[in-house]
Amino acid sequence: GIGDDGRGGGHEGHAGPAATGGRSVDSLTEPSPEPADVRVELVAREEPFRLASGEEVEGYTLNGTSPGPEIRAELGQLVEVRLVNESVPAGVTLHWHGLDVPNAADGVAGVTQDAVPVGGSFTYRFRADQAGTFWYHSHQVSHVQVLRGLLGALVVTPPGGVGATDALALVHLYGGTRTVNGRSGETRVTAAPGERVRVRVVNTDNGPMSAWVPGKPFRVLAVDGTDVHEPGEVRDEAVVVTGGARVDLEVVAPARIDLGGASVVVGEQAPPAAPRPASALDLLTYGAPAPLGFDPAAATRSFDYVIGRSPGFLDGYPGMWWTINGHMYPDVPMYMVAEGDVVRMRLENRSGEGHPMHLHGHHAVVLSRDGVPATGSPWWVDSLEVGDGETYEIAFVADNPGVWTDHCHNLPHAVEGLVAHLMYE
Ligand code: C2O
Ligand code: CU
Structure with missing residues (x-):
């Protein structure tokens, strides 16, 4: 129904029952959502702004500033962020980079939600279930909107702080x-x-x-x-x-x-x-092995993610475009998994350039680079630099159902086709 479903996220357009005072049938039967511990409203605008050090930038703001407000939560708290688009013409979303939120709150325009149009809003709800350093940013026309200011920090602290x-x-x-x-x-x-x-x-x-x-x-x-x-x-x-x-x-x-x-x-x-x-x-060469909580040797799915580059057409435009396993976007087959799978992925870069690969919704542990096993403290990543000519093996547990984006975070590269999706059966 229209309105917040209390789990992943909710949409409020400018029209419809919620705006006119009516209620949908669904909303009458749904339990009212648990009150959030941390509530934030972020208003996105297209406007020039000044950096703290004085320079003027033509771009976008959240609550009048860029970076937007730092969001802080304690481990286990329920976070609710209401995004309001006041004047970003192309629409806007928010993605919680590195925090494994439910799929409906992942904020990827065209995949988990529509971009919020001018005059619209969207409410994200998620549990801060990992203490650490994260960030948020728009995931609509990201190569423009992130670059020009629609971003901020998200910090989850252990209860009682970090002792420093x-x-x-x-x-x-x-x-x-x-x-x-x-x-x-x-x-x-x-x-x-x-x-x-x-x-x-x-x-x-x-x-x-x-x-x-x-x-x-x-x-x-x-x-x-x-x-x-x-x-x-x-x-x-x-x-x-x-x-x-x-x-x-x-x-x-x-x-x-x-x-x-x-x-x-x-x-x-x-x-x-x-x-x-x-x-x-080099984080791969330090320390002694530590338990991962799962056995990567017992993988139930194994995938290749081979990055290449070839001439072709994207949206009718000729150019040199990135390929994944030889396929060009959008003809890259989805990586299919089932909940509970132990997934191994081999990331191989044969494209002539390095790529910061980012997997949504999951943290993966690095198993090896160029065949040399990682022996250090487990190195869990959501963003991994895969240099030209390098091959990494990573593993993760498929424990967060949905459709998840797995792309290059050099954002212009994502527009040029370096995007794949992981989908649960
Ligand atoms: Cu930081 Cu798909 O994004
Ligand atoms: Cu790239």
Whole structure:
């Protein structure tokens, strides 16, 4: 019926029974939804705005700003976000990147909902059932709308907090300027000398970024919203943060986190910026194996996802388009699974360029890269950089029924066909 179904999400158009005061038959029989613990309204507009550091940007805002408001919830809380489209002509949606929400709340225009037109609204409801760092963004004409501002951070904390000062560092490029929390140059976090600070780095850019701390050791606490138990302390190495990915770092004040053109200064008298070290942290080679909670050797489905590139026509336009297993979008067969399947997927990149691959609705564990098994702390990802010529094997449990998008998060590549779908039978 019309109105909120209390589970995944609900639509309110500008016409229909809800708007005219009538009620549908369904809504009379449905139990009224459980009240949410966290309620947010986000109003999307097309309008110029100023970054915190002063530059003007032609783009889109959420509640008048970009990035939009940081949404925070505690583990287990029910979150309700009402999206209102005031003036985004192409329509808008919100996707909760990295949080495995129910399919109806996934926010993919044309797959799980229609884009919300100007004057319309849509209510997303989901349980914050994983503590970690996530983000949200429009999933309608994403290569334009995300780039120009329809995004924000979503942080889920364990009850009682993280036991350290908790700071956000959402990185975004506005017209070529790299910003942290909408500010170019330096972003400051207040901290007393010796204080431990957890900095949640969110890379919302199309390409990979390296994060590192000049002159001081630091720890990697989590990747893509999941805690890692190794590598422990790191010094003079950079962490690669894939497009769309998140990495939580722990530093002791004073420190500077260099994010390639922008930085986070924690406490007073942080060391100056310095050139980044040559080596990049390789999460595959640290630590001892730890239990996954399922057995990837007992896979009930195995798929290939081979990325290539070939000449052809897309929507009637000639060009060099991405292919998946030799097929061009939209002729890429769906990956079919049944609930409870243990799924293995081999991602092979033969396309001449690297791709930050993003799977909706599930977290996958990395099993190997180029045949070398991962031996570290389990490395759970929703966004994985697959370099040109590389092959990754990943595995996940099919535990979230629906139709899920699995695409390149270099968003122009998704428009150029690097999109597949996972569907439950
Ligand atoms: Cu961050 Cu399909 O998106
Ligand atoms: Cu790509």
